[in-house]
Amino acid sequence: GKHWGYGKDDGPSIWHQNFPVAEGDRQSPIDIMPQQASHDPNLGPIVLNYDHCTSLNICNNGHSVVVEFDDTDDRSVILGGPLDNPYRLKQFHFHWGGKGCHGSEHTVEGNSYASELHLVHWNAVKYRSFGEAASAPDGLAVLGIFLETGDDHRWLHTITDALYMVKYKASVTDFKGFNPKCLLPSSLHYWTYLGSLTTPPLHESVTWIVLKEPIAVSERQASFECSCSLGRKRIRGYAWKITSGPPSLSKAGKYAPPIN
Ligand SMILES: COc1cccc(N2C=Cc3cc(S(N)(=O)=O)sc3S2(=O)=O)c1
Ligand SMILES: [Zn+2]
Numbered sequence: 313g314k315h316w317g318y319g320k321d322d323g324p325s326i327w328h329q330n331f332p333v334a335e336g337d338r339q340s341p342i343d344i345m346p347q348q349a350s351h352d353p354n355l356g357p358i359v360l361n362y363d364h365c366t367s368l369n370i371c372n373n374g375h376s377v378v379v380e381f382d383d384t385d386d387r388s389v390i391l392g393g394p395l396d397n398p399y400r401l402k403q404f405h406f407h408w409g410g411k412g413c414h415g416s417e418h419t420v421e422g423n424s425y426a427s428e429l430h431l432v433h434w435n436a437v438k439y440r441s442f443g444e445a446a447s448a449p450d451g452l453a454v455l456g457i458f459l460e461t462g463d464d465h466r467w468l469h470t471i472t473d474a475l476y477m478v479k480y481k482a483s484v485t486d487f488k489g490f491n492p493k494c495l496l497p498s499s500l501h502y503w504t505y506l507g508s509l510t511t512p513p514l515h516e517s518v519t520w521i522v523l524k525e526p527i528a529v530s531e532r533q534a535s536f537e538c539s540c541s542l543g544r545k546r547i548r549g550y551a552w553k554i555t556s557g558p559p560s561l562s563k564a565g566k567y568a569p570p571i572n
Contacts, residue, residue, distance in 0.1 A: 316512045317375075331514045338516045340507035341417035346524075349503055358393035358455070358500055358521055362493045365401055370471070370487035372478040375511055376405040379471070379487055383434070383442065390433045390453055394504045394519055399433035399453040402442055404492055406430075406459075407510075408534070416458055417510045418522055425526055426534040427459040430510075431492060446509070451517040457495065462528030467494040472533055497525035 328334035365388030389398035409415025414424035434445035445451030477485040
């Protein structure tokens with residue numbers, strides 16, 4: 313495809329030249345303003361059925377490091393919340409900043425986090441392939457999880473260790489048996505809005521579900537860098553409609569919190 317990056321002459325401010333949808337009206341990331349989020353009582357909790365997920369490999373595509381999953385059936389799906397049917401887990405990847413600087417894409421009241429994890433799912437009920445879903449308005453659902461620096465994350469090292477195998481662009485290595493459920497925070501409170509891919513091709517095909525609670529990773533884990541271009545897209549305004557999910561009833565024991 314067309315080249316793009318995060319530099320002065322290939323970065324977010326010129327993406328619109330090759331990807332005109334960059335000037336669209338549902339572009340991501342956004343700055344989330346919790347006070348402006350309207351609570352939608354019709355929104356139920358999100359449900360993550362990842363117990364039979366099959367991770368395949370980890371690769372560095374030059375923009376991010378991606379862990380891919382077998383999405384030939386509904387073995388690992390996200391459902392509930394704003395979604396009308398289950399969406400299949402395809403891959404997850406991170407957005408890191410440069411050394412120690414904050415690389416999250418979404419911000420909350422202007423504040424960015426050390427990093428942001430995106431779990432990308434596609435609507436296999438309505439679309440025949442990921443590629444087709446990736447350009448449909450209800451084709452993708454991306455679960456966004458903020459990472460902040462704090463204690464060492466006991467499971468993230470399995471990923472950071474594997475990254476040293478894919479330090480250079482276009483390298484791929486086996487990565488089996490990883491269940492991303494271990495990367496979830498204890499609460500599934502969320503904000504949701506209709507947005508886009510945050511990097512080219514910038515398709516306006518994403519129902520964003522951003523968890524309010526960040527997970528903690530150590531300074532060392534957050535500072536790892538690989539040759540994927542580190543950077544972030546400029547924030548595009550704010551979503552005209554963002555709704556927050558119901559308070560997680562795990563306190564009342566009604567919704568069992570995910571097994572970390
Ligand atoms: C067939 O492979 C394809 C086809 C079409 C699109 C893509 N993608 C490109 C960018 C991109 C950005 C994402 S983010 N940061 O918003 O979560 S998710 C994503 S992608 O869907 O993997 C891959
Ligand atoms: Zn992403």
